Amino acid sequence: DGGITQSPKYLFRKEGQNVTLSCEQNLNHDAMYWYRQDPGQGLRLIYYSQIVNDFQKGDIAEGYSVSREKKESFPLTVTSAQKNPTAFYLCASSGGRNNEQFFGPGTRLTVL
Amino acid sequence: GENVEQHPSTLSVQEGDSAVIKCTYSDSASNYFPWYKQELGKGPQLIIDIRSNVGEKKDQRIAVTLNKTAKHFSLHITETQPEDSAVYFCAAGHRDDKIIFGKGTRLHILP
Numbered sequence: 001d002g003g004i005t006q007s008p009k010y011l012f013r014k015e016g017q018n019v020t021l022s023c024e025q026n027l028n029h030d031a032m033y034w035y036r037q038d039p040g041q042g043l044r045l046i047y048y049s050q051i052v053n054d055f056q057k058g059d060i061a062e063g064y065s066v067s068r069e070k071k072e073s074f075p076l077t078v079t080s081a082q083k084n085p086t087a088f089y090l091c092a093s094s095g096g097r098n099n100e101q102f103f104g105p106g107t108r109l110t111v112l
Numbered sequence: 113g114e115n116v117e118q119h120p121s122t123l124s125v126q127e128g129d130s131a132v133i134k135c136t137y138s139d140s141a142s143n144y145f146p147w148y149k150q151e152l153g154k155g156p157q158l159i160i161d162i163r164s165n166v167g168e169k170k171d172q173r174i175a176v177t178l179n180k181t182a183k184h185f186s187l188h189i190t191e192t193q194p195e196d197s198a199v200y201f202c203a204a205g206h207r208d209d210k211i212i213f214g215k216g217t218r219l220h221i222l223p
Contacts, residue, residue: 004155033210040121042201042215043156050209058210059113090155100146101211103155 003027004104006091011109013085021076021089021107029095029102032074036060037088037106049074078109085111114139116204118214126222131192133217135202136184142204144211145178145185150199159200160187189219197221 004025013019025032031050035043035058045058049068063082068074074093078085091104115138125131137145143164148156162169162176162185169176173192178185185204189196199218205211 035213040215042118043213045210045212048210092155100158100161103148103157105155106153 004091004093004102006089006104006107009105009107011107013109013111015111016080018080019078019085019109021078021091021109023074023076023091023104024072025074025093025102025104026072027093027095027102028071029093030071031094031099032068033092033094033101034058034064034066034074034076035090035092037090043090046076085109114142114204114212116202116212116214118202118217120217121215122218122220124220124222125192127192127194129192131189131196131219133187133200133202133219134184135186135204135214136182137204137212138183139204140180140183142206144204144206145176146203146211147174147176147187148201148203148213150201150216152198156201192221194221194223 007022033048034046044060046064047066049055052071055068065077089107092101094101118135146161149159150156160174160176162178173190175188199216201216202214203211
C-alpha cells in the first residue's frame with residue numbers, strides 16, 4: 001500500500017457520534033486526499049490538501065472535516081451532520097517525480 | 113467540472129481472451145489519465161497512466177489508448193489471467209491537482 005497507513009481497518013460507531021479516521025504517509029508527499037467509496041458509485045472526493053495547513057473541499061464535503069497540521073498526517077472527521085456515513089473510506093497521497101496518487105488500504109465505517 | 117463515464121459496469125471474459133474498458137471525459141483541459149485496479153477489501157493500485165501528449169502506452173499485457181479529439185480513453189488487457197479479476201477504475205484530471213474517477217468496471221475472468 002505504498003507507505004500509506006489507515007487505521008483502523010473496521011470501525012463501528014453509534015448514530016450521532018463524531019468519529020475520526022486516521023491517515024499517515026511516510027512518502028514525503030505534499031498532497032493528500034480523502035475519498036468515499038459506495039457500491040456502484042466509484043470514488044468520490046471528500047477533501048484534499050496540497051500543502052500543510054491548507055485544504056480544499058471536494059465534491060461531497062458536507063458533514064466531514066479535516067486538518068493538515070503535519071505533512072505526514074491528514075485525519076478525517078465524520079460528524080453527526082453526515083446523513084449517510086456508512087461507507088468505505090480511502091486516503092491517498094501524491095508527490096514525487098510522477099505525482100501519481102497512492103492509496104491506503106481503507107477504513108470501513110459502519111454507523112449503527 | 114470534470115465528469116468521467118466508464119463502461120461497461122461489469123465484464124466477463126474467458127481466460128486468455130482480451131478485455132476492453134472504455135471511458136469518456138468532459139473537460140478538454142484534462143491532461144492526465146490513470147487506471148487503477150482494486151481487489152476486494154483493498155485500496156486501488158495504479159496499473160498504468162497516460163499523459164495527453166501521447167496516444168498510446170503499453171506495459172506487458174496492459175495498454176491504454178487516448179483520443180483527445182473525441183475525449184475518450186480505453187484500457188486493453190490481453191491474454192487475461194484469473195488474477196486479472198478485480199474492479200478497474202479510470203480517472204481524468206491534472207497530474208498536479210485532483211482527478212475524477214469513473215464508477216468502475218468489475219472484471220470477471222472465466223475459467
